[in-house]
Amino acid sequence: MADWTYAEALREGLRDAMAEDPRVIVLGEDVAYGGPFGVTRGLKEAFGSERVRNTPISEAAVVGFATGAALAGYRPVVEVMFMDFLTLTLDMLVNQAAKYRYLAQDRLRVPLVVRTQAGVLQSAGAHHSQSFESWLVHVPGISVLAPSTAGDAYQAIRWALRQPDPVVVMEHKALYGRRTVREPAEDVAAGWAPRATRRRAGQDATVVSYSAMVYTALEAAERLAREGVEVEVWDLVGLSDSVMDLGLVAEAVQRTHRVLVVHEAVRTGGFGAEVAARLQELAFDGLDAPIERLGAKASPVPFSPPLEKAYLPSVEDVCQAVRDLMA
Amino acid sequence: MEQTTDQAEWLQRYRLMYLIRTFEETVARLVRQGEVPGFVHLSMGQEASAVGVMAALGPADVVYSGHRAHGHLLARGADPLAVLAEILGKRDGLGGGRGGSMHLIDPGVGFWGATGVVGGTIPLALGTAWARRESGGIAVVFFGDGASTTGIFHESLNLAALWSLPVLFCCENNGYAEFSARAEQSPVAYASRFAEPYGIATARVDGTELWTVIRQAQAAVQAVREGRPFFLELEVVRLAGHYEGDVQTYRSAEEREQARSRDPVWRARQGLLDSGISEGEVAQVEEEVKRQMRAVEDQALAMQWPEPAAG
Numbered sequence: 070m071a072d073w074t075y076a077e078a079l080r081e082g083l084r085d086a087m088a089e090d091p092r093v094i095v096l097g098e099d100v101a102y103g104g105p106f107g108v109t110r111g112l113k114e115a116f117g118s119e120r121v122r123n124t125p126i127s128e129a130a131v132v133g134f135a136t137g138a139a140l141a142g143y144r145p146v147v148e149v150m151f152m153d154f155l156t157l158t159l160d161m162l163v164n165q166a167a168k169y170r171y172l173a174q175d176r177l178r179v180p181l182v183v184r185t186q187a188g189v190l191q192s193a194g195a196h197h198s199q200s201f202e203s204w205l206v207h208v209p210g211i212s213v214l215a216p217s218t219a220g221d222a223y224q225a226i227r228w229a230l231r232q233p234d235p236v237v238v239m240e241h242k243a244l245y246g247r248r249t250v251r252e253p254a255e256d257v258a259a260g261w262a263p264r265a266t267r268r269r270a271g272q273d274a275t276v277v278s279y280s281a282m283v284y285t286a287l288e289a290a291e292r293l294a295r296e297g298v299e300v301e302v303w304d305l306v307g308l309s310d311s312v313m314d315l316g317l318v319a320e321a322v323q324r325t326h327r328v329l330v331v332h333e334a335v336r337t338g339g340f341g342a343e344v345a346a347r348l349q350e351l352a353f354d355g356l357d358a359p360i361e362r363l364g365a366k367a368s369p370v371p372f373s374p375p376l377e378k379a380y381l382p383s384v385e386d387v388c389q390a391v392r393d394l395m396a
Numbered sequence: 397m398e399q400t401t402d403q404a405e406w407l408q409r410y411r412l413m414y415l416i417r418t419f420e421e422t423v424a425r426l427v428r429q430g431e432v433p434g435f436v437h438l439s440m441g442q443e444a445s446a447v448g449v450m451a452a453l454g455p456a457d458v459v460y461s462g463h464r465a466h467g468h469l470l471a472r473g474a475d476p477l478a479v480l481a482e483i484l485g486k487r488d489g490l491g492g493g494r495g496g497s498m499h500l501i502d503p504g505v506g507f508w509g510a511t512g513v514v515g516g517t518i519p520l521a522l523g524t525a526w527a528r529r530e531s532g533g534i535a536v537v538f539f540g541d542g543a544s545t546t547g548i549f550h551e552s553l554n555l556a557a558l559w560s561l562p563v564l565f566c567c568e569n570n571g572y573a574e575f576s577a578r579a580e581q582s583p584v585a586y587a588s589r590f591a592e593p594y595g596i597a598t599a600r601v602d603g604t605e606l607w608t609v610i611r612q613a614q615a616a617v618q619a620v621r622e623g624r625p626f627f628l629e630l631e632v633v634r635l636a637g638h639y640e641g642d643v644q645t646y647r648s649a650e651e652r653e654q655a656r657s658r659d660p661v662w663r664a665r666q667g668l669l670d671s672g673i674s675e676g677e678v679a680q681v682e683e684e685v686k687r688q689m690r691a692v693e694d695q696a697l698a699m700q701w702p703e704p705a706a707g
């Protein structure tokens with residue numbers, strides 16, 4: 070296979086993990102039928118309905134069930150169809166799954182994986198478009214990954230299913246169909262870890278992002294290059310304390326002296342604030358300007374295409390923010 | 397009381413009930429003395445439920461509970477010293493002082509956790525029951541009548557029935573959720589009624605009568621071992637406040653007096669005497685337990701605090 074889509078990569082990650090480890094089970098609404106995004110297609114045929122379980126619309130109880138099964142040694146993967154519905158599972162994730170290891174002094178662990186799908190695309194509207202990563206990273210005990218490429222999506226699943234503690238994999242609906250060249254190294258799960266990855270080199274400014282917004286940043290970098298400004302683009306991949314290492318990004322900052330953080334989530338209280346705070350701790354002396362943040366507008370996600378388009382940071386918004394940083 | 401039951405076993409069960417009562421009286425006193433950090437919910441009046449249900453379980457079974465969990469954990473066989481030390485926040489407590497009264501966990505005795513969030517452990521029991529379906533073990537979850545008004549309770553009943561999970565729901569109905577009586581919380585007087593439309597077998601019993609609880613719990617556990625959920629509602633009384641320090645202005649003197657007349661420890665004691673066990677034998681058990689608890693208290697109070705770095 071010369072290339073693959075993000076959705077195919079996720080599916081392959083699940084299939085390989087299930088083939089390798091009989092404790093891996095998949096649960097979610099319609100997962101046995103492939104789910105609305107087709108990520109779990111074929112898994113029931115391959116592994117049976119005992120391991121690929123359609124659930125009722127009971128997000129909280131299903132994540133609770135999966136937590137109880139994980140405590141007993143299984144490796145459940147729960148698909149929460151939209152990240153917006155993660156609200157219903159937060160009590161289980163935050164108050165049960167994330168707490169067990171600590172409270173039980175490592176004698177009980179919760180190797181639970183929650184896959185969920187976030188992001189703005191094609192007027193999904195106020196209840197099917199949101200990005201809630203900053204709620205999750207606020208809770209010690211949960212790892213959060215937000216892959217942007219098919220290769221990282223595959224590895225994120227494989228990596229998550231090797232962890233002894235809860236992991237949330239935040240997928241993006243706009244990325245499912247995106248094709249990327251399949252690197253040979255991606256066939257080997259061993260050795261991969263969620264770490265900040267440089268997607269483009271440059272010396273004038275550093276743009277830090279993750280998930281689908283990485284592509285907006287890359288497009289902006291192309292446009293800026295035509296203006297003679299070379300932007301370095303970093304993709305965080307891992308967001309929680311447990312997996313985030315900003316060391317290399319801080320080194321980049323020492324070279325570029327200017328930083329923009331950009332994500333889809335609403336700017337206020339968004340994850341960019343955490344990144345900005347850490348980068349100024351790590352690289353304050355290298356900064357020539359205050360770190361800039363771009364995020365969605367402080368509004369529920371609008372429906373109508375022109376409203377939706379204006380809601381997210383655009384390529385031009387990123388370009389302008391970089392130009393302002395350079396001024 | 398059934399004449400077929402062995403008197404030594406009766407005394408053993410009574411000892412456990414008396415231990416839970418004495419343990420919690422000790423905790424209550426330590427609360428008044430300012431020795432106990434945080435919130436404490438005592439299970440006085442619910443000892444027969446704890447001891448009776450545990451009597452029907454085996455070592456492969458897993459138990460979850462709620463915020464009123466001391467009795468369940470002790471009845472399951474946990475070391476009273478480790479439990480008290482945890483409630484006091486000591487380093488050598490069950491959880492190294494990380495959890496306290498509402499977060500007791502002891503995998504060594506198959507007790508996989510209390511919870512500070514009402515209803516929070518109900519679905520966990522489902523997943524554990526499923527995961528251990530081939531071990532011969534079942535999962536049991538204790539919760540209060542108040543938990544039956546949460547969404548997670550109803551989602552869990554549906555899932556347990558849908559997937560025929562070997563889980564025993566034990567609802568300890570003490571008539572109150574904090575300060576509010578059942579009638580203020582739900583138009584449905586008995587939580588077990590909620591299980592019926594899902595097709596889950598139910599039983600509602602006097603949870604202050606040890607031998608009744610044991611018999612009913614054995615039947616329930618048997619049904620669960622055959623591979624389907626069961627909902628056991630135990631009508632108990634709350635002899636203490638919702639939490640220690642609760643002055644209970646919302647309860648009438650008559651109602652509290654009526655609750656006291658159903659004291660399960662006293663009823664079990666009467667049962668022993670009626671069966672021909674002598675006052676002296678019973679008193680000896682009580683004396684031994686009191687002595688044990690005095691030693692446990694002294695040891696727990698003398699224990700070290702945890703080091704923050706290790707936490």
Ligand SMILES: Cc1ncc(C[n+]2csc(CCOP(=O)(O)OP(=O)(O)O)c2C)c(N)n1
Nearest residue numbers: 464512513514540541542543570572573574
């Ligand atoms: C989700 C949630 N809401 C509210 C509370 C506060 N609270 C603690 S115990 C309790 C009452 C619970 O009543 P019940 O389930 O009958 O248990 P009981 O205290 O009677 O044993 C409440 C409201 C909580 N801990 N969790």
Ligand SMILES: [Mg+2]
Nearest residue numbers: 540541570572
């Ligand atoms: Mg109650």
